Every structure is written in C-alpha cells, then in structure tokens.
C-alpha cells in the first residue's frame with residue numbers, strides 16, 4: 001500500500017505511516033478547531049519535506065487568513081510557489097450572478113482545478129472548505145447532489161485530497177451535510193473543548209488506525225500531535 005506522509009508531527013503514526021495514496025479524506029470539526037491549519041500544513045510539509053507539489057483551493061471569504069497563518073508559523077511559501085510546488089487558488093462562487101447557476105459555476109471551477117493540478121503535477125490537493133460550496137445553492141437536496149458530484153469529480157484527479165468540512169463541533173458530527181462522509185475514504189475529526197484540542201481518526205480505509213482521541217497543540221510551528229497521549233471521549237463536548 002502506497003501512503004503519502006502528511007508531514008504533520010505525530011499524525012502519521014496514528015495511521016500506519018500515512019494516508020493511502022489517491023484517497024479523499026475529510027477533515028471535520030467546528031469553527032476554530034484547526035482545519036485550515038491542518039490542511040495548509042499538509043500542503044506546506046508536502047512541498048517542503050517531500051518535494052510533492054500541492055494545490056490549495058480555498059473557499060474561505062477571507063483569503064488573508066492564509067497569509068496570516070503562513071506568517072505566524074514562519075512558513076515561507078513564496079519560494080515554494082515560485083518553484084511550482086505550491087499553488088493557492090481562491091474559488092469564487094458568485095451567488096448574485098443572474099445567468100449562471102451555482103451548479104454551472106461549479107462545473108467550470110472543476111475544470112480550472114483540473115488544469116491547475118495538471119500544470120503543477122499536484123500530488124496533494126485541498127479544498128477548504130466544502131461547506132462553503134453550499135452558499136448559492138437553493139435547496140438542501142441540490143446542495144447535497146452538488147457536493148456529491150464535486151467531491152466525486154475530484155477523485156478523478158489522481159491526487160491525495162483533504163476536504164475540510166465545518167460541523168457544529170459536537171463529538172459525533174463528522175460533516176455538515178452527511179454526503180461528505182459518504183464519499184470520503186477517511187474522516188479525521190478535530191475538536192476543541194477548551195482548553196484541549198484533540199484529533200480522532202474516525203475512518204481511514206485499508207488502515208489499522210488509532211482508535212483513541214489524541215491531544216494536539218497549535219504552536220509557532222503549526223499543529224503538533226501527541227500520539228502517545230489520549231483524551232477521554234467523554235471529555236469532548
């Protein structure tokens with residue numbers, strides 16, 4: 001089994017050394033649990049440590065957040081961007097545009113993503129967050145099918161993909177709409193029950209993963225997981 005190392009300190013030990021190559025993995029959690037940092041670090045470490053090109057697709061309203069994260073962790077992404085090892089793409093869904101539907105726009109965006117993956121020969125792909133795709137979609141039903149279509153289409157790209165999903169943050173919430181879990185080969189849940197941050201691998205195909213909840217910190221170097229410590233399930237609120 002070929003695995004791709006996340007490069008996030010302490011994480012790969014929880015999943016037999018890495019994420020199975022080609023899988024799509026959901027990174028779920030409430031607001032502020034560290035999803036964006038986790039995903040960004042996956043792209044950064046991939047480029048920096050393993051020379052693996054990565055594409056980071058952001059749907060967050062505030063693209064400044066990415067720059068802030070880079071600065072606060074001293075991640076010099078500029079050089080890696082020049083070498084085409086990292087590419088950041090802001091996906092804009094213009095919900096006010098009259099003549100195209102959200103679905104048509106998503107179709108176009110999938111083409112853009114595919115061409116960027118090709119251009120930098122991306123091995124790693126992130127979409128942060130899939131929850132934001134729902135903004136312009138009218139009904140929950142169309143939303144679910146759009147999301148299903150989008151995540152499935154990304155699977156054709158031959159990347160190892162992280163998809164973030166913003167939940168209400170309870171311990172049994174693993175996605176915003178339910179479909180994301182359904183298409184994912186893995187689910188990584190992040191929690192923040194003050195003062196503890198923790199991570200739980202809910203699912204990872206073909207992997208004898210840890211069944212414990214592990215504490216992590218966000219430090220000046222980014223996320224650091226302590227794979228030897230555990231947190232009681234009951235301690236997560």
Ligand SMILES: Nc1ncnc2c1ncn2[C@@H]1O[C@H](COP(=O)(O)OP(=O)(O)O)[C@@H](O)[C@H]1O
Nearest residue numbers: 030031032033034035036037038072218219220
């Ligand atoms: N340099 C840092 N040192 C420590 N904690 C940080 C640092 N930068 C961000 N954080 C923590 O990370 C949180 C944001 O994480 P983020 O990945 O954006 O969350 P999410 O995407 O899940 O909403 C902040 O609210 C803060 O608690």
Ligand SMILES: [Mg+2]
Nearest residue numbers: 035036060128
């Ligand atoms: Mg985020």
